[in-house]
Amino acid sequence: xxxxxxxxxxxxxxxxxxxxxxxxxxxxxxxxxxxxxxxxxxxxxxxxxxxxxxxxxxxxxxxxxxxxxxxxxxxxxxxxxxxxxxxxxxxxxxxxxxxxxxxxxxxxxxxxxxxxxxxxxxxxxxxxxxxxxxxxxxxxxxxxxxxxxxxxxxxxxxxxxxxxxxxxxxxxxxxxxxxxxxxxxxxxxxxxxxxxxxxxxxxxxxxxxxxxxxxxxxxxxxxxxxxxxxxxxxxxxxxxxxxxxxxxxxxxxxxxxxxxxxxxxxxxxxxxxxxxxxxxx
Amino acid sequence: xxxxxxxxxxxxxxxxxxxxxxxxxxxxxxxxxxxxxxxxxxxxxxxxxxxxxxxxxxxxxxxxxxxxxxxxxxxxxxxxxxxxxxxxxxxxxxxxxxxxxxxxxxxxxxxxxxxxxxxxxxxxxxxxxxxxxxxxxxxxxxxxxxxxxxxxxxxxxxxxxxxxxxxxxxxxxxxxxxxxxxxxxxxxxxxxxxxxxxxxxxxxxxxxxxxxxxxxxxxxxxxxxxxxxxxxxxxxxxxxxxxxxxxxxxxxxxxxxxxxxxxxxxxxxxxxxxxxxxxxxxxxxxxxxxxxxxxxxxxxxxxxxxxxxxxxxxxxxxxxxxxxxx
Numbered sequence: 001x002x003x004x005x006x007x008x009x010x011x012x013x014x015x016x017x018x019x020x021x022x023x024x025x026x027x028x029x030x031x032x033x034x035x036x037x038x039x040x041x042x043x044x045x046x047x048x049x050x051x052x053x054x055x056x057x058x059x060x061x062x063x064x065x066x067x068x069x070x071x072x073x074x075x076x077x078x079x080x081x082x083x084x085x086x087x088x089x090x091x092x093x094x095x096x097x098x099x100x101x102x103x104x105x106x107x108x109x110x111x112x113x114x115x116x117x118x119x120x121x122x123x124x125x126x127x128x129x130x131x132x133x134x135x136x137x138x139x140x141x142x143x144x145x146x147x148x149x150x151x152x153x154x155x156x157x158x159x160x161x162x163x164x165x166x167x168x169x170x171x172x173x174x175x176x177x178x179x180x181x182x183x184x185x186x187x188x189x190x191x192x193x194x195x196x197x198x199x200x201x202x203x204x205x206x207x208x209x210x211x212x213x214x215x216x217x218x219x220x221x222x223x224x225x226x227x228x229x230x231x232x233x234x235x236x237x238x239x240x241x242x243x244x245x246x247x248x249x250x251x252x253x254x255x256x257x258x259x260x261x262x263x264x265x266x267x268x269x270x271x272x273x274x275x276x277x278x279x280x281x
Numbered sequence: 282x283x284x285x286x287x288x289x290x291x292x293x294x295x296x297x298x299x300x301x302x303x304x305x306x307x308x309x310x311x312x313x314x315x316x317x318x319x320x321x322x323x324x325x326x327x328x329x330x331x332x333x334x335x336x337x338x339x340x341x342x343x344x345x346x347x348x349x350x351x352x353x354x355x356x357x358x359x360x361x362x363x364x365x366x367x368x369x370x371x372x373x374x375x376x377x378x379x380x381x382x383x384x385x386x387x388x389x390x391x392x393x394x395x396x397x398x399x400x401x402x403x404x405x406x407x408x409x410x411x412x413x414x415x416x417x418x419x420x421x422x423x424x425x426x427x428x429x430x431x432x433x434x435x436x437x438x439x440x441x442x443x444x445x446x447x448x449x450x451x452x453x454x455x456x457x458x459x460x461x462x463x464x465x466x467x468x469x470x471x472x473x474x475x476x477x478x479x480x481x482x483x484x485x486x487x488x489x490x491x492x493x494x495x496x497x498x499x500x501x502x503x504x505x506x507x508x509x510x511x512x513x514x515x516x517x518x519x520x521x522x523x524x525x526x527x528x529x530x531x532x533x534x535x536x537x538x539x540x541x542x543x544x545x546x547x548x549x550x551x552x553x554x555x556x557x558x559x560x561x562x563x564x565x566x567x568x569x570x571x572x573x574x575x576x577x578x579x580x581x582x583x584x585x586x587x588x589x590x591x592x593x594x595x596x597x598x599x600x601x602x603x604x605x606x607x
Contacts, residue, residue: 027586031407034586035494055585059496065548066493170304172324172333172503172528179498180584192535200516202334202527232584234323234500236300 001105001133005076006044008102008130012074013041018100020070022060024053035060037070049076049132051109056226058084058182061094074100078109079122083224083259084182086127090259090266091222093185101125105133115240116227119144127262142251149244164209170235171208173201177229177239178215183222190214216242221250221267224259282311285360293329294362295322305329305361305368316363317430320406321576325506326361326368330391331375333503333528337387337513341521352523356390360448363400367411367576369423371506372397377568378509387526396444399424401462408577409466410590416574418465429460436460469590470597472561472571478596479562483554491595492553494585499530501579501588502556507572510536531555557592 009021025036026048033052038044058081060066061073077085082103088094103125108117121140125131143150152160175191178184191199191211199214200207216223216239223243230240250256256267265272285292286308294314296306303319305326339350372392379385402409402418411417421427425445428436437460438453440446502508512529516522529536532553537546546552564572573589580588 032586037493069493170306172328174499174503174530175533176496176498176500176582176584179496194514197514197516201512201514202516202525204334207334228584232498232500232582234504234582235304236298236302236323238300 002047002049005049005102005104005132006047008132009038009047009074010041010044012100013039013044018070018072018074021047021074021076022057022066023047023076024049024055024057026050026052037066039070047076049104051107051111053078053104054109054114054228054231056081056084056180056182056228058088059180059228061085061088061099061182062185072098072100074102076102076104077125077128078104078106078226079120079125080116080224080226081182082125082128083122084226086259086262087183087222087224087266088185089127089262091183091185091269100130101128103128103131105131105135107135114227114231115148116225119147121145122260126260146244146248149241149248152241153245165205167235167237168208168212169205171203171212171237172235173203173208173211174234176232176234177212180228180232181219182226183219183224184215190218212237212239212242216246219243220246221254221256222258223247282308282314282362286311290357291329291359292362293326293360295319305364308362314363316400317403320402320404320409321365321367321578321581323578323582324504325371325576325578326364326397327371327375327506327509329359329361329395330372331379331388331509331511335387335526337524337526339521339523340515340517342519348521354387354390356394358396359391359394360396360398362398363428364397364424365402365576366399366418366420366422366424366427367402367409367416367574368506369397369399370416370420370574372423374507374564374568374570374572374574375509377570378564381568396425396448397423398426398428398445398448401427401429401460402465403430403463405466406577406581408580408588408590409575410469410577411575412465412467413469413593414472414571414573414575417462419460419462429462431458431460466575470593474600475561475593475596476565478600479558483558487595487599488554489548489550491592492550492587495532495549495553495587496584497532497534497549497552498584499528499532500582500584502530502532503528504578504582506574506576506578507560531559553587553592557589560589561593 012018021038023036024033025046026033033048035055035057036046038046057075085101089096106123119140121137123135123137199210227240230238250267254267292308293305294308295303296313297303297315303315303322304324305322336352338352341348379388419429421441425442426449427439430436438449440449510529511526513526515524538544560572580590
């Protein structure tokens with residue numbers, strides 16, 4: 001698979017179809033892989049593909065500096081990352097003709113597997129230009145995908161509030177959650193707006209609740225569940241629960257899963273005269 | 282420890298969280314403390330001296346005037362237990378900047394009120410590089426007491442200050458045993474070499490080549506024991522509010538954004554360069570000490586594996602290569 005991936009990337013660079021390949025590099029086997037930008041055909045040997053390839057590289061597609069340096073890129077994605085690329089396309093943030101999406105057959109990352117991988121049904125990425133490898137997409141029920149959230153929702157509201165108070169007390173507002181998120185692409189985040197200030201910048205319980213809840217709402221029906229925010233949180237806050245609760249609402253109310261189907265219009269951001277709600281017409 | 286907690290004296294120590302990570306946290310019970318089985322807490326002890334958010338004063342609008350109200354700085358005795366030597370060593374480094382042109386009363390009061398009990402390291406990981414910045418797994422800088430594990434559940438106790446002697450006065454027994462502390466991580470770079478590179482390569486393409494993947498969060502700076510940048514903001518409403526001092530970080534694009542819209546550090550590589558320059562050149566020029574204790578928390582917490590060590594090792598490789606050419 002790696003050999004095939006390197007060959008594909010080499011050809012794309014040689015033929016001048018892309019200025020850079022955004023992929024994964026690694027210092028030594030077993031160490032975490034990290035994002036690399038390969039611009040020379042000979043350097044494709046730096047590319048790796050294994051269960052340490054955590055990052056969702058789609059985050060780089062909207063970065064101004066990357067766009068300026070590399071107008072046309074190829075990007076290596078897992079199933080969850082591919083969904084993020086699709087949302088970026090539907091949100092009119094990228095021109096799909098500027099991006100070659102290389103989808104990797106993925107059996108999950110992390111040792112042991114990351115929680116998001118345990119109930120994944122996109123082992124084979126959707127809406128990609130080139131697919132490398134093949135693994136079966138296991139049948140996964142909605143119940144399985146939301147098992148962790150459903151167990152959490154069985155707690156009483158008081159218990160859940162107590163949980164979030166303990167967890168969010170540790171948030172220092174380093175914004176690693178926002179910066180790793182491919183769908184947090186706002187040029188100026190609401191938390192950085194200071195004329196007037198919308199959200200307290202202080203990392204107090206009030207400021208932290210305001211920040212994390214606002215972010216979750218901004219991700220409603222857009223979050224693809226790549227779970228990078230939870231993985232990178234230095235305080236170990238399980239942001240997945242917040243994101244999943246909004247994803248579940250989108251599924252139950254609109255039968256919509258972000259980035260799963262490139263034909264579907266986004267729930268938030270699409271306008272229809274046939275909308276059943278009166279206020280919007 | 283229980284006596285301190287009974288007296289409601291704040292104690293912070295490494296605590297294991299639900300997801301297995303270890304962080305310095307304020308204690309509610311002595312049973313929460315973990316002393317081994319981890320290399321370094323994910324955060325640092327700086328929060329107990331320089332909190333992530335701190336009220337400076339309250340204000341109230343009264344007619345055309347503004348009334349200011351002082352806030353009380355808590356200065357009751359407190360303790361940080363089982364700090365790592367690389368955490369404790371950050372305190373004398375931070376003392377410089379908080380007592381430079383302005384003496385930060387908030388920081389100084391907490392510093393005076395806090396007894397730091399440090400536990401020497403017997404393990405290290407690939408992120409650790411204390412030995413490259415002049416420290417060791419049993420460095421005494423910044424500690425009031427240094428505990429060195431004897432391996433049998435007891436510690437060799439080095440009482441280094443009056444505060445430390447006071448705390449351990451009735452708790453130690455004389456013994457002829459001394460602790461054997463392992464050497465720590467091998468030296469990974471030469472700081473003088475780094476300093477020279479920084480002086481000569483401000484505008485080098487090196488910065489963007491090495492740091493293009495940086496996503497611009499502050500997981501490095503906020504978990505660093507020595508990073509100390511802050512922002513001052515007002516939080517309140519039309520009637521009044523408070524002025525607060527919050528952590529800030531040079532990796533944010535907003536950090537250097539001018540009111541005009543101009544940003545002198547317009548790309549991430551310039552912000553990364555600033556961080557390294559501040560740690561190994563600027564702070565050293567100003568205060569004669571490096572702004573890094575080699576704890577490795579930047580690398581441990583970085584979403585894209587780009588800690589100080591990665592950048593500085595790249596400088597080292599480049600310097601070695603250049604000298605081979607000569």
